[in-house]
Amino acid sequence: MSNKKLLLKTTNSFLIYAVIILLTAAPIFYYTCQWLYIYETDEVLLFHKGAFVNENHRNYNAIDIAAWNKYNENVTIVPDMGVTRDSIVGEMLFEALSDQKEPFRILYAPVEINGKKYTYIEKRNLVEMEGMVFSVAFMFLFIIIILLIGIIWISKKSAAKIWKPFYNTLSQIEDFEIDKNNPPQFTATDTDEFDRLNKSLERLIEKNTLIYKSQREFVENAAHELQTPLALFQTKIDTLQQLDLTQEQSALVGALNKDVSRLNRLNKNLLLLSKIDNEIYLEHDTIILNEYIDKNIDFFIEQAQAKNVKINRYFKNILRTKGNSALTEVLINNLFLNAIRHNVKDGVIDIRIENNSLKFINTGPEIPLQAQNIFNRFSKVNPSSQGNGLGLAIIKKICEINQWDIRYSFKDSLHTFEVIF
Amino acid sequence: MKILIIEDEREISQSIKNYFKTNGIQCETAENYNLALTKINSYDYDCILLDLMLPDGDGFDILKELKAKNKTEGVIIISAKENLETRLEGFKLGADDYLTKPFHLAELLVRMQALIRRKNFKGSNNVIFNEIVVEIFSKTVSVNDIKLDLTKKELDLLLFLIGNENKVLSKSAIAEHLSGDMADMLDNHDFIYAHIKNLKKKLTQAGSGDYIKTVYGLGYKWENEQ
Numbered sequence: 001m002s003n004k005k006l007l008l009k010t011t012n013s014f015l016i017y018a019v020i021i022l023l024t025a026a027p028i029f030y031y032t033c034q035w036l037y038i039y040e041t042d043e044v045l046l047f048h049k050g051a052f053v054n055e056n057h058r059n060y061n062a063i064d065i066a067a068w069n070k071y072n073e074n075v076t077i078v079p080d081m082g083v084t085r086d087s088i089v090g091e092m093l094f095e096a097l098s099d100q101k102e103p104f105r106i107l108y109a110p111v112e113i114n115g116k117k118y119t120y121i122e123k124r125n126l127v128e129m130e131g132m133v134f135s136v137a138f139m140f141l142f143i144i145i146i147l148l149i150g151i152i153w154i155s156k157k158s159a160a161k162i163w164k165p166f167y168n169t170l171s172q173i174e175d176f177e178i179d180k181n182n183p184p185q186f187t188a189t190d191t192d193e194f195d196r197l198n199k200s201l202e203r204l205i206e207k208n209t210l211i212y213k214s215q216r217e218f219v220e221n222a223a224h225e226l227q228t229p230l231a232l233f234q235t236k237i238d239t240l241q242q243l244d245l246t247q248e249q250s251a252l253v254g255a256l257n258k259d260v261s262r263l264n265r266l267n268k269n270l271l272l273l274s275k276i277d278n279e280i281y282l283e284h285d286t287i288i289l290n291e292y293i294d295k296n297i298d299f300f301i302e303q304a305q306a307k308n309v310k311i312n313r314y315f316k317n318i319l320r321t322k323g324n325s326a327l328t329e330v331l332i333n334n335l336f337l338n339a340i341r342h343n344v345k346d347g348v349i350d351i352r353i354e355n356n357s358l359k360f361i362n363t364g365p366e367i368p369l370q371a372q373n374i375f376n377r378f379s380k381v382n383p384s385s386q387g388n389g390l391g392l393a394i395i396k397k398i399c400e401i402n403q404w405d406i407r408y409s410f411k412d413s414l415h416t417f418e419v420i421f
Numbered sequence: 422m423k424i425l426i427i428e429d430e431r432e433i434s435q436s437i438k439n440y441f442k443t444n445g446i447q448c449e450t451a452e453n454y455n456l457a458l459t460k461i462n463s464y465d466y467d468c469i470l471l472d473l474m475l476p477d478g479d480g481f482d483i484l485k486e487l488k489a490k491n492k493t494e495g496v497i498i499i500s501a502k503e504n505l506e507t508r509l510e511g512f513k514l515g516a517d518d519y520l521t522k523p524f525h526l527a528e529l530l531v532r533m534q535a536l537i538r539r540k541n542f543k544g545s546n547n548v549i550f551n552e553i554v555v556e557i558f559s560k561t562v563s564v565n566d567i568k569l570d571l572t573k574k575e576l577d578l579l580l581f582l583i584g585n586e587n588k589v590l591s592k593s594a595i596a597e598h599l600s601g602d603m604a605d606m607l608d609n610h611d612f613i614y615a616h617i618k619n620l621k622k623k624l625t626q627a628g629s630g631d632y633i634k635t636v637y638g639l640g641y642k643w644e645n646e647q
Contacts (some may be wrong), residue, residue: 080545095561159574190490224610227521227522229522230522231430231523232433232523232524234524235437235523236432236436237591238436238591238594241589241639241640242443242588242589247637247638250636251637254592257592257593257639257640258593258610260523261597261610262608265607268503270569271503280504299600302615303609305615326505333603333606337608341608343564391606399574
């Protein structure tokens with residue numbers, strides 16, 4: 001189901017209501033007007049008859065009646081037609097003036113003139129009514145339409161005004177990111193519900209930011225605090241290995257050495273992540289990626305030698321980017337070492353620069369990585385690997401803060417990490 | 422040679438002291454700011470190792486004090502603080518080197534030797550071990566006056582080994598020394614094997630003694646032949 005805007009929803013129901021009202025009101029109104037007009041006409045007919053009776057017409061003789069009939073077109077007195085009480089009928093009669101049949105209301109009423117019974121017939125043309133009913137109906141409808149349009153317009157305007165703080169709040173929350181230092185600034189509102197909404201959002205955000213901050217600080221502090229014991233550990237191992245050790249002891253100390261440097265690396269990576277979080281790396285320079293890769297290629301070739309991995313470079317163009325140079329270097333180093341670490345013996349690493357994209361394509365395990373969580377901290381693909389599960393998280397984080405795009409794909413047994421600058 | 426270690430972690434300063442002792446370096450220690458101030462005002466040292474976080478003061482103030490007194494001691498900051506600002510501030514105040522904790526004692530030793538060499542530089546700046554002569558300035562190595570063609574890494578490795586004479590060097594210490602800034606990311610230290618092998622070959626081919634010994638399970642050792 002497609003989502004509709006709130007304001008559209010309210011005006012939509014208004015519009016539907018208006019159309020229904022118009023469609024039903026028009027015929028009802030037309031017939032009501034017509035009925036009223038006929039009712040009024042009938043009243044007039046009866047009134048005329050009453051007046052006729054009251055105004056001593058009863059003294060008319062036959063000649064008077066003939067004269068009356070001669071000069072009155074609409075009222076005729078005819079000999080008794082057997083009408084016993086007033087009755088009004090609608091009839092289509094021929095109208096000489098317009099040369100066509102027109103609707104009439106005709107009153108037949110029994111009257112007594114000079115003690116003799118007659119029938120009073122009065123007819124009234126309803127042609128005027130048609131026009132009048134139409135114009136009244138039209139005017140009325142016109143007013144209704146104006147009224148509806150006005151109501152819709154005003155309600156739309158006022159709804160927009162009423163909902164403005166809501167939309168304001170909405171866009172503020174949409175822009176909010178907990179790891180950036182930009183708490184939303186809600187504008188004050190006099191609507192109680194929105195005020196409550198803003199206040200609870202503020203509380204929620206404040207609390208979460210606090211938790212987030214303390215967690216971030218915890219990671220940083222923990223990593224910092226670990227440095228001293230690690231230093232003690234390291235120097236003691238350095239001292240220990242100077243002693244006269246048996247082969248067995250040497251092997252143990254060697255293993256310890258590996259462990260401590262692994263621990264050290266993990267700690268440094270955690271520190272790096274929390275430093276990125278804390279926006280330590282804010283300076284931006286222009287970095288030429290080709291140059292950096294070329295400059296350090298020897299180091300990586302050296303690292304790749306143990307697995308006899310071949311490194312190829314395909315630079316289609318010079319790729320310049322703006323970013324923190326230290327972090328960009330960390331990004332490339334991590335991509336590089338990642339491609340070496342997860343490679344196979346006699347494997348290949350292709351580094352491609354094309355337009356604004358940098359790709360590391362490498363051979364490796366024959367199965368694709370789980371793209372959705374490889375960038376999470378401590379999501380190790382291969383539990384036996386020496387990696388500490390932070391390399392890709394660091395890559396992701398660096399891309400995030402620079403608004404670069406990082407993608408992973410697997411095709412033809414090749415793993416590709418692509419950064420789009 | 423006499424150095425001062427200003428470090429509140431007594432165990433660290435003791436380890437440094439023990440490690441350096443066999444290389445003929447005399448170490449004095451100061452666990453706090455006040456003691457450190459008294460010592461630098463009373464004696465001259467060849468080098469000072471300075472921790473920035475002291476219980477009763479800031480290591481930077483010691484740098485300021487040295488500067489104010491026109492003291493010429495070389496200073497290596499050893500600190501758990503690892504950020505560019507602290508580093509730059511340290512250099513600005515006159516520190517010569519900066520080593521982040523944790524570090525290998527071997528690394529600290531060669532850094533200190535390099536610093537002292539730079540400080541005492543009087544025309545010649547050579548490292549000599551029996552028939553091997555390393556000219557630091559021109560970056561050349563010769564064995565019995567025959568020049569050797571060493572890569573930058575091999576030269577680095579040679580200086581690291583000679584500097585830590587008679588010390589067992591772990592693979593990680595060597596790897597971290599050779600890879601510099603990249604060290605924090607390396608999870609495999611096997612690449613040093615190739616460098617050791619090449620260096621050994623080049624030295625012995627030039628007629629030098631075979632000083633590089635492999636220590637089983639641990640690493641390598643530069644040892645004068647008996």
